[in-house]
Amino acid sequence: xxxxxxxxxxxxxxxxxxxxxxxxxxxxxxxxxxxxxxxxxxxxxxxxxxxxxxxxxxxxxxxxxxxxxxxxxxxxxxxxxxxxxxxxxxxxxxxxxxxxxxxxxxxxxxxxxxxxxxxxxxxxxxxxxxxxxxxxxxxxxxxxxxxxxxxxxxxxxxxxxxxxxxxxxxxxxxx
Numbered sequence: 001x002x003x004x005x006x007x008x009x010x011x012x013x014x015x016x017x018x019x020x021x022x023x024x025x026x027x028x029x030x031x032x033x034x035x036x037x038x039x040x041x042x043x044x045x046x047x048x049x050x051x052x053x054x055x056x057x058x059x060x061x062x063x064x065x066x067x068x069x070x071x072x073x074x075x076x077x078x079x080x081x082x083x084x085x086x087x088x089x090x091x092x093x094x095x096x097x098x099x100x101x102x103x104x105x106x107x108x109x110x111x112x113x114x115x116x117x118x119x120x121x122x123x124x125x126x127x128x129x130x131x132x133x134x135x136x137x138x139x140x141x142x143x144x145x146x147x148x149x150x151x152x153x154x155x156x157x158x159x160x161x162x163x164x165x166x167x168x169x170x171x172x173x174x175x
Contacts, residue, residue: 044096107130
């Protein structure tokens, strides 16, 4: 199955799908990902190409340069075969992230629903899937951001047409 989602150093590697990555770019809070203890967030090349707004591309490039998130490609033949299989029913970035999570044993961060979510649950299990709200709650619990900052992030995401599912923030902010 590849390497474990949690390395020997106790760090879980997480493939960021465009849906989650773009939310953190909108919030201008990629630093939060780097500040989360126990996680290493990776942007696959297929996902990087899905970031189309110039300001978001600049913010992402700065995040790479500062080491806030890592960049990775897909070269493993097994991963490429799984990617091709997934590509028939989902987008480029989603297929790349799910294939990487399967083969490399990584976690997956995605807000996609329906078929993608069902396939991800079948392939890697619900326990290895994170969403934007789930990630945003973690820094509150570790003191990286305040509840007020979380509330502001939620409001900003909603202004940008992100639908926050009921209970997504674990009761930390009114929903």
